[in-house]
Amino acid sequence: MRVQEKKKQKKPAGKKLRNSGPSKVSPSIKKIREAKAHWEKRLTQSETSAPPRSVKFTTLSDMDVPLLSTPADLEAEGFDYLKDSGFPGEYPYTRGVQRNMFRGKLWTMRQFAGFASAEDTNKRFKLLLANGQTGLSTAFDMPTLMGYDADSPRGKGEVGKCGVSVSSILDMESLFQGIPLGEVTTSMTINAPAIVLLAMYFAVAEAQGVPKAKVRGTLQNDILKEYIAQKEWIYPVIPAVGLVTDTIEYCTRHYPNWNTVSISGYHIREAGATAVQELAFTLADGLAYIDSCLARGLKIDEFAPRLSFFFDVHNDFFEEIAKFRAARRIWARLMRERYQAKDPKSWMLRTHAQTAGVSLTAQQPYNNIVRVTVQALAAILGGTNSLHTNSMDETLALPTDEAVMIALRTQQIIAEESGVAHVADPFGGSYFIELLTSRVEKAALQYIHRIDEMGGMIKAIEKGFPQAEIANSAYHFQRQLETKEKVMVGVNKFQMKENKRSLNTLYIDRTVEQNQIQKLAQLRRSRPSEAHQNALRNVKESATAGQNLMEPILSAVKAHATLQEICDTLRPVFGEYRESGSF
Amino acid sequence: MANDSATLQKIRVLVAKPGLDGHDRGAKVIARALRDAGFEVIYTGLHQTPEMIVNAAVQEDVQVIGLSILSGAHNALVPEIIAGLKKDGLTDALLLVGGIIPDEDIPGLKAQGVHMVFTPGASLQEVVDYIRTHAPARA
Numbered sequence: 001m002r003v004q005e006k007k008k009q010k011k012p013a014g015k016k017l018r019n020s021g022p023s024k025v026s027p028s029i030k031k032i033r034e035a036k037a038h039w040e041k042r043l044t045q046s047e048t049s050a051p052p053r054s055v056k057f058t059t060l061s062d063m064d065v066p067l068l069s070t071p072a073d074l075e076a077e078g079f080d081y082l083k084d085s086g087f088p089g090e091y092p093y094t095r096g097v098q099r100n101m102f103r104g105k106l107w108t109m110r111q112f113a114g115f116a117s118a119e120d121t122n123k124r125f126k127l128l129l130a131n132g133q134t135g136l137s138t139a140f141d142m143p144t145l146m147g148y149d150a151d152s153p154r155g156k157g158e159v160g161k162c163g164v165s166v167s168s169i170l171d172m173e174s175l176f177q178g179i180p181l182g183e184v185t186t187s188m189t190i191n192a193p194a195i196v197l198l199a200m201y202f203a204v205a206e207a208q209g210v211p212k213a214k215v216r217g218t219l220q221n222d223i224l225k226e227y228i229a230q231k232e233w234i235y236p237v238i239p240a241v242g243l244v245t246d247t248i249e250y251c252t253r254h255y256p257n258w259n260t261v262s263i264s265g266y267h268i269r270e271a272g273a274t275a276v277q278e279l280a281f282t283l284a285d286g287l288a289y290i291d292s293c294l295a296r297g298l299k300i301d302e303f304a305p306r307l308s309f310f311f312d313v314h315n316d317f318f319e320e321i322a323k324f325r326a327a328r329r330i331w332a333r334l335m336r337e338r339y340q341a342k343d344p345k346s347w348m349l350r351t352h353a354q355t356a357g358v359s360l361t362a363q364q365p366y367n368n369i370v371r372v373t374v375q376a377l378a379a380i381l382g383g384t385n386s387l388h389t390n391s392m393d394e395t396l397a398l399p400t401d402e403a404v405m406i407a408l409r410t411q412q413i414i415a416e417e418s419g420v421a422h423v424a425d426p427f428g429g430s431y432f433i434e435l436l437t438s439r440v441e442k443a444a445l446q447y448i449h450r451i452d453e454m455g456g457m458i459k460a461i462e463k464g465f466p467q468a469e470i471a472n473s474a475y476h477f478q479r480q481l482e483t484k485e486k487v488m489v490g491v492n493k494f495q496m497k498e499n500k501r502s503l504n505t506l507y508i509d510r511t512v513e514q515n516q517i518q519k520l521a522q523l524r525r526s527r528p529s530e531a532h533q534n535a536l537r538n539v540k541e542s543a544t545a546g547q548n549l550m551e552p553i554l555s556a557v558k559a560h561a562t563l564q565e566i567c568d569t570l571r572p573v574f575g576e577y578r579e580s581g582s583f
Numbered sequence: 584m585a586n587d588s589a590t591l592q593k594i595r596v597l598v599a600k601p602g603l604d605g606h607d608r609g610a611k612v613i614a615r616a617l618r619d620a621g622f623e624v625i626y627t628g629l630h631q632t633p634e635m636i637v638n639a640a641v642q643e644d645v646q647v648i649g650l651s652i653l654s655g656a657h658n659a660l661v662p663e664i665i666a667g668l669k670k671d672g673l674t675d676a677l678l679l680v681g682g683i684i685p686d687e688d689i690p691g692l693k694a695q696g697v698h699m700v701f702t703p704g705a706s707l708q709e710v711v712d713y714i715r716t717h718a719p720a721r722a
Binding site: 482507582 | 604611614616624630
């Protein structure tokens with residue numbers, strides 16, 4: 001395999017120049033080409049005494065990396081500065097969505113947090129806010145993600161483990177106790193039952209007296225990537241996308257500053273996708289939501305400005321920077337050209353980023369601080385609007401207070417000490433980064449066109465296309481680790497004998513589950529039974545009639561109907577999703 | 584009992600995802616690696632209850648059961664699976680657990696009947712070799 005690839009990669013730049021370059025080449029580009037050809041001869045000589053360390057050099061996602069790029073390579077790629085890069089805050093937003101980038105406002109530092117009970121997570125939220133964090137981000141536990149209450153037998157042993165357990169509006173009240181919801185922005189990572197948790201959040205904000213226009217935050221609400229990657233689903237694809245559309249429609253009318261969907265590549269990448277697959281599948285998911293909203297009768301510029309994105313940021317520094325730049329450019333063009341959006345806010349891809357959980361190692365876990373720093377820097381240089389930095393212990397357990405604090409401080413050090421926040425898109429104009437941005441863009445567009453040809457992402461998911469592509473990439477990467485073609489320090493190179501892991505980790509004990517079960521029993525005893533039963537009946541009737549479910553679900557959560565009661569009401573109407581066990 | 588793969592029929596392995604945990608990257612990669620190593624692999628798919636896993640193991644009469652758990656629910660789910668296997672008489676199957684398992688939980692799992700726990704960083708080859716060496720023979 002290596003021999004084959006060697007042949008393939010020997011001549012990329014030169015060949016391309018002759019074949020696909022524009023017919024009229026400027027004299028200066030011609031000179032550069034000639035000079036480069038001479039330099040390459042001298043390079044060959046130098047390499048007799050310093051041969052390359054490897055037969056091929058690629059990005060983490062296996063894209064070929066040239067040793068050197070010049071203006072001639074950009075010319076050959078068809079790169080046009082004004083058309084392809086332009087200026088920060090202006091179409092096509094390659095260089096960022098704000099004109100003065102981080103000089104005006106730093107990216108939002110938003111650490112994802114959630115464990116055990118709402119009260120425990122509330123304490124972590126307050127700790128983070130007291131230490132300079134600027135936005136909240138909520139992680140829910142597995143039962144909540146799947147629409148089960150804490151007392152469901154299906155969630156046994158999982159309550160409060162991977163996130164916070166929220167079964168009713170009472171838990172949601174405790175979660176934000178003492179936090180003024182008009183003054184913070186809150187992100188909630190919830191998908192299959194997102195509409196229910198959103199209703200609980202809006203109800204709590206309303207009870208705090210916050211005007212609707214001052215409720216700010218982001219609902220992940222990206223069900224398509226659940227079927228593709230994260231696998232926490234309830235209903236089949238079509239009704240599930242209908243629920244997403246319900247929330248978008250409702251928020252467009254009532255909550256103008258709420259980000260309705262966070263179209264997420266993070267989980268797609270973590271499941272094994274390459275950078276290009278992550279980008280392509282995420283944007284294709286976005287297109288599917290847009291098509292659904294347009295079919296509902298919404299106008300593109302009514303809702304597109306409130307769609308947001310969420311990408312992974314992995315180890316390959318340049319590839320990640322290129323990915324963020326390409327993402328903004330592709331989205332802007334799709335929105336303007338395919339959907340005829342007129343509002344510049346519809347063209348802008350605003351994104352959160354999280355450093356790559358899969359890149360962390362259980363071995364020598366302090367090394368993870370360094371990995372996170374490199375990744376965070378790539379996200380910031382790529383122009384992210386918001387960032388979560390992983391804690392060094394997250395491959396072992398949910399993070400401790402100490403580990404979270406180091407992760408937050410990592411962002412603060414980059415922001416306040418490194419000087420990178422003073423400059424807009426400092427890699428713009430780097431021959432290599434512009435080349436890579438353009439190649440990532442082209443490769444992602446090829447995937448998007450393939451998905452278009454299948455009839456869009458919903459059809460592609462039903463065929464199992466993105467799922468199979470990701471599984472192939474995951475297996476390929478694992479093989480590369482086994483052969484040491486790709487390196488993870490401490491795992492397949494520079495290993496150490498460690499008898500015991502050196503970190504203290506957070507331990508969630510079973511009393512959390514017992515307490516949650518007791519709280520629910522109390523709620524079920526004390527609530528007026530008529531009100532919630534009527535509200536649930538109304539949810540069912542509205543669903544059967546194909547109406548927007550946001551208002552009925554709002555009434556149900558206010559009547560203390562639980563998460564699972566609402567989800568179970570909809571299961572017989574919508575059906576349940578099943579995935580075949582293919583690998 | 585050791586197996587000589589040349590003389591025995593294919594080792595049958597069930598790869599299972601108990602609980603609500605959706606992290607299936609590892610399970611799928613392992614399932615493929617075991618198949619490529621010449622084993623017969625059955626993958627349950629996601630969100631399986633202990634009972635569903637026991638039923639699948641018994642019906643397929645597997646020699647090896649690999650449980651992939653990254654959600655922290657291992658101490659609740661694994662004992663139920665072990666109890667179910669005992670009840671249904673599948674007592675000689677090699678029981679393996681892979682995923683995010685804290686070091687301090689490993690002795691407890693082993694005491695209950697888990698033969699081996701593979702944690703992050705374990706190589707595919709280690710898992711394959713372990714199964715070749717330890718899978719019980721079937722007539």
